Amino acid sequence: MKCPFCGKGDTQVVETRMAEDGDFIRRRRQCAACEKRFTTYERPDVSFPAVVKKDGRRIDYDGGKLRASLNLALRKRPVSTEQIDGAVERIEEKLLTLGLREVASSRIGELVMRELKKLDKVAYVRFASVYRSFEDIDEFKTLVDEVRR
Structure with missing residues (x-):
């Protein structure tokens, strides 16, 4: 995952939590270069007919x-x-x-x-x-x- 602050591609997942309704996963990440933290969300990619x-x-x-x-x-x-x-x-x-x-x-x-x-x-x-x-x-x-x- 690319860091939104410095643009480097080396980030680590620090914390993972599932949403209360289970619809997505929230991940806290930290950049190895600038050490700033940011949040990403993982959702299933579904498409209706x-x-x-x-x-x-x-x-x-x-x-x-x-x-x-x-x-x-x-x-x-x-x-x-x-x-x-x-x-x-x-x-x-x-x-x-x-x-x-x-x-x-x-x-x-x-x-x-x-x-x-x-x-x-x-x-x-x-x-x-x-x-x-x-x-x-x-x-x-x-x-x-x-x-x-």
């Missing part, structure tokens, strides 16, 4: 859009922020474990529906009615009947 839209366009995955969709469906529903965070984590973990370079937006939509069904039935129906583009009341009624079972 590209999202293939219905019209064939490919866009980068955006976790903010996923969270916004969940928040919109769950608006004014008794679901905590921690529960939403957990749902986002499970969806993102599933996307990463698929090991694909590209994933259809419809597959992400199905993952969202699965999580919403567990969290809140009303939010599930809200999301599904938009996601599946219901054309008439019978499709909506079928979904509600399915949720009631």
Whole structure:
């Protein structure tokens, strides 16, 4: 690791600590040349698959859009922020474990529906009615009947 103060490449790790949530490792380093200390952070380098839209366009995955969709469906529903965070984590973990370079937006939509069904039935129906583009009341009624079972 190159020293940010003098630019020399000879540094030693003096102390290593894992973050409380385990998401990264914090390392204190000391330069052998100027003896100044600095901190580095080690995080896993993961990349989400590209999202293939219905019209064939490919866009980068955006976790903010996923969270916004969940928040919109769950608006004014008794679901905590921690529960939403957990749902986002499970969806993102599933996307990463698929090991694909590209994933259809419809597959992400199905993952969202699965999580919403567990969290809140009303939010599930809200999301599904938009996601599946219901054309008439019978499709909506079928979904509600399915949720009631």
